[in-house]
Amino acid sequence: DTEVTQTPKHLVMGMTNKKSLKCEQHMGHRAMYWYKQKAKKPPELMFVYSYEKLSINESVPSRFSPECPNSSLLNLHLHALQPEDSALYLCASSQGTSGGNQETQYFGPGTRLLVL
Amino acid sequence: GDSVTQMEGPVTLSEEAFLTINCTYTATGYPSLFWYVQYPGEGLQLLLKATKADDKGSNKGFEATYRKETTSFHLEKGSVQVSDSAVYFCALGKGTYKYIFGTGTRLKVLA
Numbered sequence: 703d704t705e706v707t708q709t710p711k712h713l714v715m716g717m718t719n720k721k722s723l724k725c726e727q728h729m730g731h732r733a734m735y736w737y738k739q740k741a742k743k744p745p746e747l748m749f750v751y752s753y754e755k756l757s758i759n760e761s762v763p764s765r766f767s768p769e770c771p772n773s774s775l776l777n778l779h780l781h782a783l784q785p786e787d788s789a790l791y792l793c794a795s796s797q798g799t800s801g802g803n804q805e806t807q808y809f810g811p812g813t814r815l816l817v818l
Numbered sequence: 819g820d821s822v823t824q825m826e827g828p829v830t831l832s833e834e835a836f837l838t839i840n841c842t843y844t845a846t847g848y849p850s851l852f853w854y855v856q857y858p859g860e861g862l863q864l865l866l867k868a869t870k871a872d873d874k875g876s877n878k879g880f881e882a883t884y885r886k887e888t889t890s891f892h893l894e895k896g897s898v899q900v901s902d903s904a905v906y907f908c909a910l911g912k913g914t915y916k917y918i919f920g921t922g923t924r925l926k927v928l929a
Binding site for chain 1: 860862863869921
């Protein structure tokens with residue numbers, strides 16, 4: 703089973719709202735990722751968690767706040783977003799145990815976010 | 819720096835036609851290479867991968883061979899179906915956790 707689930711599927715929020723995106727995997731993976739994908743573009747890496755610790759932050763604005771409460775869950779907290787933050791947000795996971803070798807990432811279906 | 823170049827789309831084919839989507843890369847070392855497919859309104863699905871030179875990845879009738887001499891990882895399928903219509907991304911593994919994606923190639927298959 704290589705399933706990563708994400709909720710909600712769609713989200714509409716105003717610029718003053720606070721919302722959260724959720725991601726879950728039960729593959730025993732120890733690395734989890736957030737990506738942002740704009741229309742007709744490839745995904746852009748935002749954050750990587752390894753063993754529940756933030757490993758990579760690709761200079762993402764602080765209005766995006768990731769959280770990894772345990773090895774199966776990954777959240778992305780959203781606050782004071784801008785209309786240009788509207789995009790598909792993808793979660794991914796990988797084994798996290800490859801000892802420095804390149805890992806294969808498995809993606810969820812995404813949350814389509816619209817900021818008004 | 820490392821990079822991935824994919825052929826521009828969209829690619830439009832008739833059902834049962836032969837498909838090639840070109841992907842070339844520039845990289846130091848020996849990266850892993852991946853093809854992902856994204857159907858409309860969905861996330862990315864791993865289609866196939868190769869981890870070293872001359873490896874051939876295959877899945878669902880799609881194939882790609884890791885060619886170090888030509889720095890290529892072209893995706894091929896012998897007979898496409900309407901259900902193959904999607905966006906295809908070539909990706910290069912950089913370090914443990916990072917991918918470099920190509921720009922994506924949209925495939926449209928007509929019945």
